[in-house]
Amino acid sequence: MAPIELLLIGVLAIEGAFGRLNSRQPSGYTPHRIVGGADVPPGEHVPYQVSLQYQTRNGQMHFCGGSIIAPNRILTAAHCCQGLNASRMSVVAGIRSLQEIGSRSKVLSFTIHPDYKELVTSDLSVLYIDPPLEFDNTTIGAIDLQSNYVGGGVPVTLTGWGLRLWVPFPYLDDVNYPNVLQRMSYHTITNQECRNAGMDSVTDTEVCARGPFRGACSGDSGGPLVMRTDEGLKQVGIVSYGLVVCGLFISPDVYTRVSTFTEWIVGHLEF
Structure with missing residues (x-):
């Protein structure tokens, strides 16, 4: 399977189980959401x-x-x-x-x-x-930005309003798309491990993460991947793309690597 942006899985494999047309999204796109996450508990905030x-x-x-x-x-x-x-x-x-x-x-x-x-x-x-x-x-x-390069094996956390299942099954939107913010943790992998797992075009401007039966999927796009440091939480990545079927252990998620773009981001904090 080829990688696709997390916002765009809807029209691929229409006759199969890998995607669907979805009326929830603007311009005919499918929103991406988290697989394998859990509700952020009442009283907690992100x-x-x-x-x-x-x-x-x-x-x-x-x-x-x-x-x-x-x-x-x-x-x-x-x-x-x-x-x-x-x-x-x-x-x-x-x-x-x-x-x-x-x-x-x-x-x-x-x-x-x-x-x-x-x-x-x-x-x-x-x-x-x-x-x-x-x-x-x-x-x-x-959220503070992570300015240093992050390698493999680093614990990271993703939040988003996410799809609970691996693919968006028709007629089950009330089950598929929870209203409560989801949170899920796994680990980064090296870019070489990411390429070996099928994401052939991953570059140094991106960081990958992977975990068993969990990951970003259809509304998570653009969301923050964070890590805990001695100075507190810092944003490591921005949800970018993955495979059509979300949350497979062999299928890494690809994030925009924040540390690569810190100077550009900071330059846009002022008018």
Whole structure:
């Protein structure tokens, strides 16, 4: 199977079990979500996590994740923005469930990395939002960026509003797509291990992670992969792409490597 961006699994293998057309997503895309995760417990918060939502005829719809890097800046994947109308996009912060109101800000515009090539490199974008988010560092707060190279065998954690199953089975959306934020932990692997596992085009601008029957899948796109350091949590990666069937042990997830782009990201924190 060929790798695909986590936002785009819907139209492949329509007659098989590897994907489906999904009316939840803008522009005919399928949102990517977590396999093998568990609900973030009541009373706990992931203050840096946001839901990217798109205005449709049926209302606001979650389609990607993102992370707060400043009161008026959100970090996400380039493929979550490419071809979309910023005026129909918004972000919601401070929520555990997609049914909560939270703090909503409009997306004024976004900047996609100039070197972005689909499934190749530089899959990141910075959103400019208004009004700025009000930090309380409990329910809403920024995540620090990991500036040092991360190798294999490092424990990492992914959060997102995720698909519970390996593929989105038709007519089971209420089971497939939980409203509660999901959290899942596994380990990074080296880029060579990632290539050996079938992700032939992985470059040094990306970092891979893998674990048994778990991983990013259909709404997680653009979301934050974090690690714990002596200085606290830091964002290591941005959900980019994987295989059509999510959560297979042999199938790594590919993330944009934040440390490669720290200077570019920081350069977009100010007007």
